[in-house]
Amino acid sequence: MSSMYFTEEHEAFRASFKEFLKKEVIPHIDKWEKEGSIERFIWKKFGEMGYFGLNTPEEFGGLNLDLFYTVIFLEELQKVNSGGFAAAMWAHEYLAMTHLAKEGDDFIKNKYLVPSVEGDMIGCMCITEPFGGSDVAGMRSTAIKQGDTYILNGSKTFITNGVYSDYLIVAAKTDPSDKYKGISIFVVDRASKGLTATKLDKLGWKASDTGEIAFDNVEIPAENLLGEEGKGFPYIMQHFALERLVMGVNAHARAEFALEYALNYMQERVAFGKSLDKFQVLRHKIAVMASRVDMCKEYNYSITKRLNDGQYVVKEASMSKLLSTKMADEVIYDALQMLGGYGYMEDYPMARLSRDSRLGPIGGGTSEILKEIIAKIVIDKKEYKPAT
Template sequence: MVDTYFNEEHRLFRESLSDFLQKEVVPHVDDWEKTGVIDRSIWNKFGEMGYFGLLYPEAYGGLDLDFFYTVILLEELQRVNSGGFAAAMWAHVYLAMTHLNAEGDERIKNEYLAPSIMGDKIGCLCITEPFGGSDVAGMRSSAVKMDDHYVLNGSKTFITNGFYSDYLVVSAKTQPELGNKGISIFLVDRDTPGVTATKLDKLGWRASDTAEIAFDNVKLPLENLMGEENKGFSYLMQHLDLERLVMGINAHARAEHALQYTMDYMKERTAFGKSLDTFQALRHTMVELTSEMEMCKSYNYIVANQLNQGIYSVKEATISKMMSTKMADKVIDGCLQMLGGYGYMEEYPLARMLRDSRLGRIGGGTSEILKEILAKIMIDKKSFAPVPQS
């Protein structure tokens, strides 16, 4: 299956990226997990290596490569065993920057997308609200248009990169009476008066900064509107297949990493004079867990190939996230069990993996919400079409 999608250039890229992460990231991960602060310099190093620009146009400093380079980046990020670090990187690249590229005008692309590709600016995407959760249409944040500016009020929560980012891509209602047809998207500079952020304390993803953000009479220039007014909901929905597939790929990659670590451990660990990998019950458990991971991985590659061909794949990407994140939690829990008491110790990697993995079934749309979306597609025969490009 791997050879179907990856060529020699992909293989060399994976080797180079793996070496880079082992040298520049892995030695610092434990410190970043403890402090909740990722060194700013690593963003610049990622930018210099071109990792933030894999999908983006050459005109703004990107490399415009096929989607399987992104698959490799996501998979290798999971191997550093810091879900928080990985999330900070991909939330910048595939959440905030996706909107800059798709809805931003030339000014925004030159002043924000290009520096983001170089790692000079860090972005975040602000959708979820304290009272809304997965109910995007029920958001309360508003942006009232005045003569030469908008006034933004409201709050967002659970925002990855929400504390240390340089800019925010913010959704707000410009015509509340229209419901989801009255949402718009804005670019907000971090230092704009009225923007405040509070860092949140989390179960996992501890290296990344996650914040609740308040907007108090924030004045935004009219030019900071991204795309057309009142089309924000469509813009948000347009990119959900990418976000969900990213989380599905993350899930199979962390499960694969957990399985590899655990099988290596089982070869070395002995009980009753035999290595753990010789006990039939344990061997068969590992076979089942590995098989489930391989099925999700293969499916995710199929969906990645669809995105690579420009096919709008909401159903398939939703299945990817729903099933892969469920699988990852099961696999990592099973791997932790193989380590016995050591699996519960912080000095071994499974404890962190378990905490980090649990966010998969919540972020980017809970599994329950995804099931209802799939029910509308599979049972009610509802179809979702991409937003026409203007």
């Protein structure tokens, strides 16, 4: 572990969190993967341990820790070998709760953020639409103000925690005539009349309840507006940097887990009179895989440092997600190959890892859209600026 970024306190937290996951989470993973849902008790246990408040201000129940605690949180979650469980946890804390903490007023924070930190409420983030994908500005959902309420109509899809969450952070057009300045963000209660959710069946992330949400004349109190009306698009873009870094860290962590598992297997598996790790062709493959993991990991740590220091890292975070998720897919593919036929068996972790990892280059902005964002920055000299 790099002492340049991690202190003794960080490592003590890692050891404690690892033990917590081993005791409280891993025994239930196979059940949650099979049932496609995560039992509520574990959310409360995460809350009681402070894991949902790592970088939330102390006045709202958080610990206000630096982002390297978040990195540890993400890395260790990947090692329980359930991308769906990990996604449910980090989507709650780093998608839904981020908007509550950054754009919510004290009323919103006390009503939604505090119980989210405590594990009593679960949140989800609703941006992607059936016809929109990565085109955030092209969303069709509308929230038209009528008196002291907004009337929400439209639909969202591929929403992590979209079925079982207690509240939804929803982006919608408050001014349909303006593509970029017409988007606003709201907190919507799950029990709102006219809100329905349908669970989606996925290739991987089986434990996660990914949903498609429909809004039919849903009334939102005006007090549930997050931040200022019309600033939803820059709010979303600003927080995409964190989301993409999260997915980059997830990628290097699951690739490292796959590499370590494959290496342990190779040291024990004997063929033609010697263990697999003594065959040069496999040794060299491992060398390349380890190098790629380490390069992405160190880059992601450096971005974390810059983001923690308050820098706007939209370019770097986009690069991280683009390259780290591609690396993870390829390293896990090679790791599965190292196990031979056992890699294809559900009793071994590689089959699930391979399925779960495939979402990396898709969710949170596809690799194709990230390439265009990076090209605009590098070639066209476009500057992305934080919301003011």
